[in-house]
Amino acid sequence: MAVERTLSIIKPDAVAKNVIGEIQSRFEKAGLQIVAAKMIKLDDEKAGGFYAEHSERGFFKDLVGFMTSGPVVVQVLEGEGAIAKNRDLMGATNPKEAAPGTIRADFAESIDANAAHGSDSAESAAREIAYFFAADEICSR
Ligand code: RTP
Ligand code: MG
Numbered sequence: 001m002a003v004e005r006t007l008s009i010i011k012p013d014a015v016a017k018n019v020i021g022e023i024q025s026r027f028e029k030a031g032l033q034i035v036a037a038k039m040i041k042l043d044d045e046k047a048g049g050f051y052a053e054h055s056e057r058g059f060f061k062d063l064v065g066f067m068t069s070g071p072v073v074v075q076v077l078e079g080e081g082a083i084a085k086n087r088d089l090m091g092a093t094n095p096k097e098a099a100p101g102t103i104r105a106d107f108a109e110s111i112d113a114n115a116a117h118g119s120d121s122a123e124s125a126a127r128e129i130a131y132f133f134a135a136d137e138i139c140s141r
Pocket of ligand 2: 118
């Protein structure tokens with residue numbers, strides 16, 4: 001399997017719950033390396049641009065409101081099959097449907113406050129990583 005990079009966000013609900021380290025530990029235990037990371041507070045423009053694909057959806061306003069409600073940790077994960085592996089570790093979008101032991105099953109409250117984001121394809125990963133990180137902020141090991 002190819003070594004990939006994917007964008008991960010620890011969302012405001014998980015930051016508020018003080019489980020940043022627990023979530024990062026799951027990535028590391030699954031063989032993914034954190035090769036870039038920063039904590040930031042998104043504004044409407046930055047969050048809306050990130051989720052632009054959903055701008056016509058009914059939940060868009062709530063999504064942007066939630067993502068700007070507190071700080072987030074944005075990070076780049078690197079490893080074999082990183083994109084799918086991260087999505088598997090996160091579980092389904094709705095925590096009620098997320099498999100036991102996944103990040104969303106264990107830490108998320110609702111489909112809005114669902115603890116984590118992960119890129120859904122190679123194309124999304126490339127766009128999303130560049131959206132938050134300059135090339136010289138990513139440190140492969
Ligand atoms: P994410 O992009 O945050 O990793 O989540 P995802 O791929 O699992 O889900 P996506 O379809 O991309 O939706 C982005 C976020 O929008 C909220 N959402 N709400 N009320 C709804 O029907 C609904 N659908 C999606 C979720 O918070 C989801 O994470
Ligand atoms: Mg998505």
